[in-house]
Amino acid sequence: MNDKRPVNLDIRTIQLPITAYVSILHRVSGVALFGVAGLMLWMLDQSLRSEASFDGLKAILASGWCKLVLWAMLSAVAYHLVAGIRHLIMDLGVGETLKGGVLGARLVLIVTAILIALAGVWIWQ
Amino acid sequence: MAVKPVTNLGRSGLSDWLIQRVSAVVIALYTLWLIGYLLSHPDLTYAQWAGLHQYFPMRLFSLLAVLAMAAHAWIGLWAVLTDYVTVRLMGGRATALRVLLQVGMVGALLAYVIWAVDILWRG
Numbered sequence: 001m002n003d004k005r006p007v008n009l010d011i012r013t014i015q016l017p018i019t020a021y022v023s024i025l026h027r028v029s030g031v032a033l034f035g036v037a038g039l040m041l042w043m044l045d046q047s048l049r050s051e052a053s054f055d056g057l058k059a060i061l062a063s064g065w066c067k068l069v070l071w072a073m074l075s076a077v078a079y080h081l082v083a084g085i086r087h088l089i090m091d092l093g094v095g096e097t098l099k100g101g102v103l104g105a106r107l108v109l110i111v112t113a114i115l116i117a118l119a120g121v122w123i124w125q
Numbered sequence: 126m127a128v129k130p131v132t133n134l135g136r137s138g139l140s141d142w143l144i145q146r147v148s149a150v151v152i153a154l155y156t157l158w159l160i161g162y163l164l165s166h167p168d169l170t171y172a173q174w175a176g177l178h179q180y181f182p183m184r185l186f187s188l189l190a191v192l193a194m195a196a197h198a199w200i201g202l203w204a205v206l207t208d209y210v211t212v213r214l215m216g217g218r219a220t221a222l223r224v225l226l227q228v229g230m231v232g233a234l235l236a237y238v239i240w241a242v243d244i245l246w247r248g
Contacts, residue, residue, distance in 0.1 A: 030205075048174070088146065
């Protein structure tokens with residue numbers, strides 16, 4: 001196979017539709033979740049190790065910066081979950097048209113924005 | 126003769142496709158259950174939390190979720206790495222770098238699974 005063949009897909013020169021941004025964000029949030037998986041396991045570890053480490057984790061999570069990190073983590077979870085549910089719905093044949101795809105992408109952004117706001121209320125209430 | 130993929134999880138696109146969706150459903154259910162539990166226990170004590178995780182069905186659910194996350198991350202990161210860490214986008218050393226990253230990724234996932242089993246079963 002000639003690997004010098006021209007490739008006409010340079011995403012830097014293409015104006016991307018909303019569906020592309022929603023898809024890229026799904027990837028970005030997924031990679032981010034892999035990145036913080038160790039942190040999540042550490043939190044599970046601390047929460048179950050002993051009563052002292054459980055209270056210690058609670059104290060750590062009560063500090064301002066940690067709340068921000070927790071909110072960012074929950075935001076990534078919310079986005080990846082909602083975008084993933086859209087994928088499953090599309091696998092059932094719903095929202096596969098051009099119009100349906102755009103509508104689904106908008107709904108993902110709206111629903112995620114609401115969930116991220118609610119997560120903020122949960123953390124800072 | 127077709128070249129067989131060697132770094133994806135299920136050895137075929139179709140099985141990866143299915144594993145990705147089944148694992149997604151398991152992770153989604155676990156996430157919703159855990160968030161629901163935490164929301165309904167605002168004054169959670171260590172005794173309640175530790176008791177929940179000593180309950181066998183909960184341990185099984187947690188283990189399933191961790192295994193699903195490992196498989197899900199393997200397939201997802203494989204897709205990302207084979208799309209962006211390529212000779213076309215990065216030049217001649219991309220293949221070696223990608224295989225290195227893939228091996229590192231699988232190693233990290235294995236370590237996470239072992240760590241999770243240790244956390245869940247030591248109590």
